[in-house]
Amino acid sequence: MPSWYDSLIDEARLTALTLLDRAEELTNxxxxxxxxxxxxxxxxxxxxxxxxxxxxxxxxxxxxxxxxxxxxxxxxxxxxxxxxxxxxxxxxxxxxxxxxxxxxxxxxxxxxxxxxxxxxxxxxxxxxxxxxxxxPGEWLLDLPLLERSYADFAAESLRLARAPARRALAAPFLDAMNHVEPEAPADEGAARRLASLFTDYLAACRAEQVSMSLLPPGRFLMPGDLAGSPALTFAPIDLYDGNAAPPNSLAAMMERRYEAYKDRVVRPFFRDHFARLxxxxxxxxxxxxxxAGPAALADLEAALDGILAxxxxxxxxxxxxxxxxxxxxxxxxxxxxxxxxxxxxxxxxxxxxxxxxxxxxxxxxxxxxxxxxxxxAVRATREADVKRGRASLPAIIGVPEAGQYGADQFDGLAEAAVFPGDLPESPAELFDPKLGFKGLSEADGGDFRFLRFRPPLVERNAAGLPLPIPxxxxxxxxxxxxxxxxx
Structure with missing residues (x-):
């Protein structure tokens, strides 16, 4: 059915849900x-x-x-x-x-x-x-897909994958994608291989040391009961400009599954949950x-812009x-x-x-x-001034999680005093008008690494209930x- 018809049905359903919500609010x-x-x-x-x-x-x-x-x-x-x-x-x-x-x-x-x-x-x-x-916030980043065709999605996804900050992570996927012909007959094996490599690339981008944020489609990294379904078995491929995908071609299969992802995953989330907030x-x-550095900051800025939009x-x-x-x-x-x-x-x-x-x-x-x-929301550390020679330095004290910076350095049991360093006085120090983001290491001449701490010890009252959490x-x-x- 045409997209305008789907939009009309979604709007009608959303209006009905809103009216039901408003009716409940009259008494509750x-x-x-x-x-x-x-x-x-x-x-x-x-x-x-x-x-x-x-x-x-x-x-x-x-x-x-x-x-x-x-x-x-x-x-x-x-x-x-x-x-x-x-x-x-x-x-x-x-x-x-x-x-x-x-x-x-x-x-x-x-x-x-x-x-x-x-x-x-x-x-x-x-x-x-x-x-x-x-x-999950990744689901928010799927909402702009409702307004994008498969060709738009493929072009933007491949632009990101080929960017310097991601190119190495995307290399296996890009190499496989470069060897497929969009007009070739639809091939389930080829679609599964490309989808798997594309998912691996997205997962690599989400790793902590890289920390990219703009990674749609969101369900590829958290498929749940959709794992292995055709709606999650597609990937962006280069398309020939101005040419419609021939029937029964690989490109047509990818486009059909992309539209199924929008219809079965994105639209229900928008209509039934997000649009009612x-x-x-x-x-x-x-x-x-x-x-993670300048590339991660730039990617986060783009993701936040898309989220609020x-x-x-x-x-x-x-x-x-x-x-x-x-x-x-x-x-x-x-x-x-x-x-x-x-x-x-x-x-x-x-x-x-x-x-x-x-x-x-x-x-x-x-x-x-x-x-x-x-x-x-849960404060895992407390602050103290710690002597280092004649100087008194502001520190945070907590129990670092085990295995950071070498398995023997922190055991997850003992407290440690950490000097976390200072962020720049002005955010402008992190941004260059011509070059964009500079990152902490370039802005301050040091490599900042923020430790992960265990949750705090929470006391209980006489009835055994947890006291308020700091x-x-x-x-x-x-x-x-x-x-x-x-x-």
């Missing part, structure tokens, strides 16, 4: 919060810490409703969508607190519903239902990108709110701020703001509220994302 005020992040950004940790903070309380001076004592409590409610897995809050919390391990990254969408009992500032009692929608936080492992940002008018959800607030968060001394937190935030400034201008022009923050600026994120709905 509800806010749908999307939580996402690219690889290694700490999405599962943030979601777990947010739920724990709302249900257990703690010191959150910036989160006004809790600081003022107007939140009476928050309780877990039954899963709102029977077709979506529940976020395993209890299991992830046990991993953090009992085992002092970071939870495994999730590769699928999940939800959890909280009911927050609070007293509005004007008096009385009220309840806000918070639906948390947790999903009210607020969004995007978590970013900026420190790993800084470690995918949002239907902007304030809701009464009419648009009735027929469409529109994400009114988006928070970009640089995670793992506890890996730095607090003197560099503002600098980390400034670097993130510089990375998203083009996207910020576009979203703010549409009426959306945007903010950036450097945070740690954090950095989790309260600021909570105030921005939901604070206005608790006034």
């Amino acid at each position: 005020p509800t806010l749908r919060l999307g939580i996402t992040g690219l690889s290694r950004s700490g999405k599962t940790v943030f979601t777990t810490a947010l739920i724990h903070a709302l249900t257990r309380g703690g010191r959150f001076p910036v989160f006004r409703a809790m600081h003022e004592g107007r939140i009476a409590g928050a309780r877990l409610e039954p899963q709102p969508d029977d077709a979506v897995p529940r976020f395993d809050y209890e299991g992830h919390l046990a991993t953090l607190v009992d085992e002092r391990r970071w939870p495994e990254s999730t590769s699928r969408i999940s939800e959890l519903r909280l009911a927050i009992d609070y007293a509005p500032a004007r008096g009385g009692k009220s309840v806000l239902t918070l639906d948390i929608v947790d999903y 009210d607020r969004q936080i995007v978590l970013i492992d900026l420190l790993t990108a800084l470690n 995918a949002f239907r940002t902007g304030r809701n008018s009464w009419l648009s709110a009735l027929f469409r959800h529109r994400i009114g607030r988006v928070l970009f968060a640089a995670t793992k701020a506890d890996h730095l001394h607090h003197g560099s937190h503002d600098r980390l935030e400034a670097i993130l703001r510089r990375l998203v400034e083009r996207a910020l201008a576009r979203a703010e022009g549409a009426g959306a509220e945007i903010d950036v923050v450097a945070l740690s 954090h950095i600026r989790l309260d600021r994120a909570m105030e921005f994302l939901i604070g206005d709905r608790l006034k």
